Amino acid sequence: MAALVDHGSFREYGRHAVAAQLGRQDLETLLQRTPADGLVAGLADVNGGDVVSSGEAKAVVLAYDALTLAGTQGYFNHIKLDRMLELAEARG
DSSP, rough: OTTOOOTTTOOSSSSOOOSTTTTOOOOOHHHHGGGGGEEEEEEEETTTTOTTOOSSEEEEEEOTTSSSSGGGGOOOHHHHHHHHHHHHHHHO
């Protein structure tokens, strides 16, 4: 991550999301096996910019975790992705 964004600027979105399988598995198991529902997402600064104020060097960061349920893209994963794409569009 350090090679992609400014140090300490990454703010994760939806870190507590898990796979939509509470009817089949308990929450603790889902937290261990499906962290962030397989999609690490957040906002960060790049090139010394300020995500909150300047608007010049903002980034939406997305990284799929292929080890989460063999790369399956789940329900909450898609909700997070949609939200991050909305933020990217809104931030230009």
